[in-house]
Amino acid sequence: MFLGCSNWKNIMNDSKDHHSTGSYVEPRVPSITGFGQRKINGKPKKVLDYSLEKCNDHSGIPKIDVCLRLKPRINSVPTGLDTLTILSDNIVACNNGNARDDVTEYTFSSVFGPNVDQKKFFDTWVYDKVLRFLNGNNELLFAYGTTNAGKTYTIHGNINDPGMIPRTLLLVFNSLNKKLMSQCKYKPDKVIAAHILDEKLIEYEEDIRNNILNNWCNEKTQDDLKSCMSHMDEGQTIHSIDQLTNQSIIKMFDYLKNDGIASLDHGNVSYTVWVSYSEIYNESIYDLLITYSANQKRAPLKLSLDQNKNVYVKNLTHVFVQSAEEAYKVMSFGRNNLRIASNNLNKSSSRSHCIFTLKLMRVENIENPKTAVISSISFCDLAGSERLKKTMNIGDRLTESKNINTSLLVLNKCFSVLRENQKRGENHLVPYRESKLTQMFQTALTGNNRTGISMAVNVDMSPSLLEETKQVLFMSAIVRAITKTKSKPVSKPRPSFAIWAANNRKSIKLATSKQSPIVEDENSLNESKCEHKSVISNEDFEARFKEKEAILRKELLQQFHTILNNNNAFHNKQKETMIKNKTEMYENKIKRLKAYYSEEIKERDEKLALHSNPNLTNTYENNKNKSEMENYEFRIGELEIQKEELLAEINELKNVHDLKKEDIDVKDREIENYKAMLEEANTEYEQMENVINDMNNKFDVLYQELEDKNLEIERLTGSLEAKDNYITEMELLQEERITEVAEQKILKYMDEKMETIVGLENTIIKLKTKNKKYNEEKSNMAKQYQALKQQYLQMSKATEESSNTNESLLLSKLTDKDSKIAKLQETLQKLENELKDNENKVKELQATIDNLKTAHVRPSTKSIGVVTAISNIQLPLKSTDVFEDKENMLEKTDHRPQRRCRNKTPISTIKKSKKLKIEGTPDSCDKKLDEAIANIPISTRKRKLFDNKPPLIDSSNIPSDNSMNSVLSPARALFQVTKLRAKQ
Numbered sequence: 008m009f010l011g012c013s014n015w016k017n018i019m020n021d022s023k024d025h026h027s028t029g030s031y032v033e034p035r036v037p038s039i040t041g042f043g044q045r046k047i048n049g050k051p052k053k054v055l056d057y058s059l060e061k062c063n064d065h066s067g068i069p070k071i072d073v074c075l076r077l078k079p080r081i082n083s084v085p086t087g088l089d090t091l092t093i094l095s096d097n098i099v100a101c102n103n104g105n106a107r108d109d110v111t112e113y114t115f116s117s118v119f120g121p122n123v124d125q126k127k128f129f130d131t132w133v134y135d136k137v138l139r140f141l142n143g144n145n146e147l148l149f150a151y152g153t154t155n156a157g158k159t160y161t162i163h164g165n166i167n168d169p170g171m172i173p174r175t176l177l178l179v180f181n182s183l184n185k186k187l188m189s190q191c192k193y194k195p196d197k198v199i200a201a202h203i204l205d206e207k208l209i210e211y212e213e214d215i216r217n218n219i220l221n222n223w224c225n226e227k228t229q230d231d232l233k234s235c236m237s238h239m240d241e242g243q244t245i246h247s248i249d250q251l252t253n254q255s256i257i258k259m260f261d262y263l264k265n266d267g268i269a270s271l272d273h274g275n276v277s278y279t280v281w282v283s284y285s286e287i288y289n290e291s292i293y294d295l296l297i298t299y300s301a302n303q304k305r306a307p308l309k310l311s312l313d314q315n316k317n318v319y320v321k322n323l324t325h326v327f328v329q330s331a332e333e334a335y336k337v338m339s340f341g342r343n344n345l346r347i348a349s350n351n352l353n354k355s356s357s358r359s360h361c362i363f364t365l366k367l368m369r370v371e372n373i374e375n376p377k378t379a380v381i382s383s384i385s386f387c388d389l390a391g392s393e394r395l396k397k398t399m400n401i402g403d404r405l406t407e408s409k410n411i412n413t414s415l416l417v418l419n420k421c422f423s424v425l426r427e428n429q430k431r432g433e434n435h436l437v438p439y440r441e442s443k444l445t446q447m448f449q450t451a452l453t454g455n456n457r458t459g460i461s462m463a464v465n466v467d468m469s470p471s472l473l474e475e476t477k478q479v480l481f482m483s484a485i486v487r488a489i490t491k492t493k494s495k496p497v498s499k500p501r502p503s504f505a506i507w508a509a510n511n512r513k514s515i516k517l518a519t520s521k522q523s524p525i526v527e528d529e530n531s532l533n534e535s536k537c538e539h540k541s542v543i544s545n546e547d548f549e550a551r552f553k554e555k556e557a558i559l560r561k562e563l564l565q566q567f568h569t570i571l572n573n574n575n576a577f578h579n580k581q582k583e584t585m586i587k588n589k590t591e592m593y594e595n596k597i598k599r600l601k602a603y604y605s606e607e608i609k610e611r612d613e614k615l616a617l618h619s620n621p622n623l624t625n626t627y628e629n630n631k632n633k634s635e636m637e638n639y640e641f642r643i644g645e646l647e648i649q650k651e652e653l654l655a656e657i658n659e660l661k662n663v664h665d666l667k668k669e670d671i672d673v674k675d676r677e678i679e680n681y682k683a684m685l686e687e688a689n690t691e692y693e694q695m696e697n698v699i700n701d702m703n704n705k706f707d708v709l710y711q712e713l714e715d716k717n718l719e720i721e722r723l724t725g726s727l728e729a730k731d732n733y734i735t736e737m738e739l740l741q742e743e744r745i746t747e748v749a750e751q752k753i754l755k756y757m758d759e760k761m762e763t764i765v766g767l768e769n770t771i772i773k774l775k776t777k778n779k780k781y782n783e784e785k786s787n788m789a790k791q792y793q794a795l796k797q798q799y800l801q802m803s804k805a806t807e808e809s810s811n812t813n814e815s816l817l818l819s820k821l822t823d824k825d826s827k828i829a830k831l832q833e834t835l836q837k838l839e840n841e842l843k844d845n846e847n848k849v850k851e852l853q854a855t856i857d858n859l860k861t862a863h864v865r866p867s868t869k870s871i872g873v874v875t876a877i878s879n880i881q882l883p884l885k886s887t888d889v890f891e892d893k894e895n896m897l898e899k900t901d902h903r904p905q906r907r908c909r910n911k912t913p914i915s916t917i918k919k920s921k922k923l924k925i926e927g928t929p930d931s932c933d934k935k936l937d938e939a940i941a942n943i944p945i946s947t948r949k950r951k952l953f954d955n956k957p958p959l960i961d962s963s964n965i966p967s968d969n970s971m972n973s974v975l976s977p978a979r980a981l982f983q984v985t986k987l988r989a990k991q
């Protein structure tokens with residue numbers, strides 16, 4: 008892979024001279040102007056650019072690091088039949104099979120024999136590359152070879168004999184040690200970009216990490232593993248991770264722990280490490296760190312370009328790891344999702360190219376980070392090239408085989424063209440885009456982003472695989488021959504965090520997409536800046552995105568159309584002109600030659616005729632003719648030569664013509680291809696249009712439904728309002744009815760009360776009459792008493808005068824008189840008491856009447872509130888039940904929704920006013936009564952009744968003595984007034 012902003016140094020430079028291999032708006036520009044391996048005008052471009060690479064052969068020119076690793080014979084075959092012989096530590100001889108001395112020698116940067124173990128291989132070939140990665144450079148390591156040659160073994164190894172990846176992980180984490188950040192605050196993105204994560208994103212990343220670390224060992228597949236293991240030969244590479252346990256991983260790293268540690272000059276820096284794992288299966292890229300259920304289709308990922316035209320995999324999951332164990336577990340999690348199958352040659356053969364990448368982000372000055380460096384190391388386990396008749400694949404396996412072979416073929420082609428370009432100083436188009444594999448590694452292969460490329464070529468020495476082995480070696484030789492040109496060191500400031508933060512900070516979108524929290528391209532990055540200002544809903548964003556996509560597609564199509572038409576027209580015109588010109592030219596040339604030679608031949612014939620004529624035999628003449636003849640013969644010889652030369656030239660021209668014709672044919676084919684592409688694009692466009700139309704139709708239907716629903720809501724709102732009005736009317740009506748009933752009951756009550764009052768008044772009159780009588784009786788008695796007293800005095804005087812005369816008679820008379828006086832006094836006392844009682848009764852009755860008058864003088868019988876208020880005055884009312892009924896009624900209706908009482912005093916207020924307690928003096932009672940009346944809601948119509956009420960009769964003007972029979976009594980007056988008002 009070609010990742011990391013460590014290469015900021017030549018990003019700027021490279022982006023300038025990097026020919027436009029295309030954005031998605033002009034996706035195939037190079038192909039349009041140059042199909043196949045067409046030569047591109049201009050200076051030959053540098054091919055691989057990696058200045059730090061050491062020169063690894065004696066020529067002094069750095070080359071791609073290609074090593075050969077030989078797989079040991081598992082089923083021992085006699086040594087004499089080995090296809091390869093190691094000649095030195097970097098040269099092997101391949102036995103071509105037909106004769107013992109027919110061998111081809113191949114040179115590699117190093118050759119590892121069958122006895123070289125994983126540790127030695129790592130220390131010799133991988134260690135330096137990991138160091139370079141730790142120092143901020145990018146590394147890409149391929150494992151290449153035929154199927155079953157040991158590629159997976161070299162990259163992964165097994166738990167007892169770990170390969171490149173576990174050893175690299177250990178070396179990396181051992182070396183970074185305490186400089187690792189505990190939190191994933193900084194995340195690399197695309198190729199050179201980075202994010203500063205906010206709290207939510209950190210949490211999100213932690214979730215992904217924890218999910219993987221909790222599920223890296225899938226128990227469910229243990230059975231599959233057992234069945235897989237039972238099919239495996241002893242010593243086969245373990246592809247499935249299911250036999251791994253936490254324990255075994257710890258044991259493995261424990262076993263490796265002393266293997267190596269790099270001393271780095273850290274300074275004030277901190278590191279975060281991120282891993283990703285993807286595979287290219289059947290020409291589609293898949294994220295291995297996302298699991299899908301058995302019946303779920305995996306979503307392929309797309310390749311995209313960053314602002315510097317570096318290729319990266321869009322939306323690929325990167326997981327933050329803090330230890331070698333964690334990284335290994337994440338990788339193991341991914342390996343569960345790998346496509347592995349068994350074929351005739353390998354029981355667990357990789358069916359895809361898989362790429363495991365470790366990204367290191369070095370942040371300087373962590374307290375106030377301004378700059379950072381991103382480097383990456385990628386391990387690409389290529390699927391093995393396969394001979395179909397040997398693997399005996401059918402069905403899906405056959406398709407996989409074809410795809411694997413095609414992509415490897417394209418890889419070979421790319422290396423070949425690169426080599427040819429270097430060798431001849433030419434600039435033929437490298438067909439990176441013909442397969443996903445080469446397209447993915449295009450940046451590294453073109454030398455952009457300064458990625459160190461290394462290839463471990465794995466070979467199985469079985470004689471049965473001789474042909475495949477020869478091909479692999481041939482290809483390796485080409486790769487190895489590719490040299491890397493030196494690039495000028497550029498000193499440019501590193502991109503600062505401030506800029507990155509501004510460009511890359513992104514608000515979280517967890518609700519919509521769990522898998523892609525990172526900004527995908529520059530446009531969306533810019534859009535993400537706006538997100539802080541205005542929140543765009545997902546739907547809006549999608550709609551806008553689709554709209555833009557449609558517009559872009561349209562533009563693209565039009566551009567394609569125009570370019571194709573122009574190209575077509577241009578080529579046709581060029582072809583016609585060329586053919587015409589060439590034909591004319593050759594025809595003229597042939598004509599001229601014909602004329603010239605016929606002339607020459609004619610002359611020669613004439614001269615020959617003269618020479619052979621005997622009549623003209625004269626010595627001088629003969630001699631002259633002879634010399635002329637010789638001249639002619641010489642001339643003829645010359646002409647013959649010229650003729651041959653001309654014929655050769657004609658032939659050459661014909662060849663050129665043929666070549667041009669071929670060229671034109673190629674162009675024709677190219678045009679045909681573009682036409683096919685255009686048709687494809689058109690079909691795609693039509694399909695998109697159909698999809699859009701479908702979406703539009705669906706939208707229309709939904710819109711219509713929405714309209715209908717709105718209408719329905721409006722209708723329902725209308726009917727709800729009508730019902731509301733109806734309820735209000737009903738409430739008013741009910742109130743009116745209640746009032747009427749109350750009025751009637753009050754009138755009845757008033758009648759009854761009037762009767763009671765009249766009765767009381769009659770009683771008072773009677774009592775007063777009785778009192779009068781008593782008074783009269785009292786005065787009579789007083790008179791009698793006075794008379795008796797007088798008699799008594801006279802009698803006592805007489806007794807003194809006539810002492811002893813009739814003394815006893817007189818004494819008895821006196822005693823009689825005394826008892827009569829005592830009786831009279833007693834009667835008098837009784838009468839006085841009775842009189843007092845009567846007077847008290849009269850007073851009480853008068854007070855009751857006064858109270859009744861005060862209460863009944865109020866014309867408020869129209870209102871329930873007043874009625875209730877009256878009911879609360881301490882009156883001996885037998886009609887209280889009426890009010891109680893009313894209260895109950897009100898309480899029953901109180902459950903009505905509050906909104907129906909809008910603009911009115913709520914019923915509860917009425918209830919409160921109903922419970923108003925009127926106590927105290929008549930005046931204070933009056934006041935309270937007035938307040939109660941004022942608070943009572945009454946309809947306008949009813950209020951008018953109060954407003955137009957007749958003036959109150961002043962009760963002080965009503966006579967209160969016995970003359971009330973002749974004048975209108977206050978109770979009667981009150982009764983009449985009340986009736987009058989009720990009528991009004």
Ligand SMILES: Nc1ncnc2c1ncn2[C@@H]1O[C@H](COP(=O)(O)OP(=O)(O)OP(=O)(O)O)[C@@H](O)[C@H]1O
Pocket residue numbers: 077078079121152153154155156157158159160161241242243244245353355356357358389390391392465
């Ligand atoms: N150097 C080695 N030492 C011991 N065993 C090896 C070595 N190389 C390969 N093997 C064994 O050979 C078998 C096939 O190897 P491996 O699966 O790595 O092949 P491959 O090239 O990855 O195949 P494919 O392309 O089909 O996936 C495995 O069982 C592995 O253990």
